[in-house]
Amino acid sequence: MKIKILLCLATAFLFVACVPKWKITEYSSTKIPLDSTTERLVNRQYINYLQTISVQMDAQMSEIIGQSAQTMEVSRPESLLSNFVSDLLRQAATQALLQPIDIGIMNIGGLRTQIMAGEVTVRNMYEVMPFENELVVIWLRGDTLQKVIDEIAAKNGEGISGIKMTIKNRKPFDLTIANEPLDKNRIYSIATNDFMAGGNDELYHLAQRLKIEYTGLKIRDLLIQTFKDATKNGTKVSSQIDGRIKVKNE
Numbered sequence: 001m002k003i004k005i006l007l008c009l010a011t012a013f014l015f016v017a018c019v020p021k022w023k024i025t026e027y028s029s030t031k032i033p034l035d036s037t038t039e040r041l042v043n044r045q046y047i048n049y050l051q052t053i054s055v056q057m058d059a060q061m062s063e064i065i066g067q068s069a070q071t072m073e074v075s076r077p078e079s080l081l082s083n084f085v086s087d088l089l090r091q092a093a094t095q096a097l098l099q100p101i102d103i104g105i106m107n108i109g110g111l112r113t114q115i116m117a118g119e120v121t122v123r124n125m126y127e128v129m130p131f132e133n134e135l136v137v138i139w140l141r142g143d144t145l146q147k148v149i150d151e152i153a154a155k156n157g158e159g160i161s162g163i164k165m166t167i168k169n170r171k172p173f174d175l176t177i178a179n180e181p182l183d184k185n186r187i188y189s190i191a192t193n194d195f196m197a198g199g200n201d202e203l204y205h206l207a208q209r210l211k212i213e214y215t216g217l218k219i220r221d222l223l224i225q226t227f228k229d230a231t232k233n234g235t236k237v238s239s240q241i242d243g244r245i246k247v248k249n250e
């Protein structure tokens with residue numbers, strides 16, 4: 001019996017040892033021009049299929065969903081667009097969780113372009129928010145939240161809601177949350193996107209959360225619905241600069 005086992009093992013070893021080890025000894029490449037000479041290679045049936053989808057998508061993206069009362073640009077320390085979106089996150093999270101949410105945070109880098117005054121289309125919303133970010137709520141102790149705010153001040157601002165502060169030399173002063181001083185022992189709820197909740201975009205301490213709640217709501221969809229709701233109510237979407245972040249250079 002032992003001899004048979006040894007023979008099997010020897011055979012297996014020889015089989016493995018005989019497997020060739022391939023390596024590249026030479027290679028070549030050829031440029032294929034993408035011009036009229038390649039037209040004969042085109043799959044016309046597939047092209048027609050794609051064109052049909054393209055027409056449908058263009059119609060959907062060109063849908064006018066509402067009106068913006070002003071051009072909302074995005075910049076630091078605060079801006080019309082960053083204020084609008086951070087307020088929207090906090091409001092939507094409050095409705096989704098059926099409880100008041102203390103703070104909204106939207107990273108400036110997540111807003112890729114402005115919203116022009118006048119008609120707004122679905123395409124505009126994809127241009128502003130090209131990412132599939134989800135609205136989430138996280139809970140932080142006040143001492144950890146203080147570190148997040150320090151990080152925001154170091155960047156000279158982000159989109160914030162529910163917070164007011166003055167930044168001097170990239171540090172926060174005169175900080176209030178709902179018009180009250182920050183309590184380092186209190187637990188605060190924060191509406192943000194799932195990307196930021198991972199401590200990304202240099203707001204590292206957002207990842208030191210006590211808890212996280214996923215709403216299942218895409219932020220782009222929230223923007224689209226906001227404009228549609230305003231249209232139903234016969235109003236335009238607007239925002240304002242309210243001094244939630246002030247910067248003093250010394």
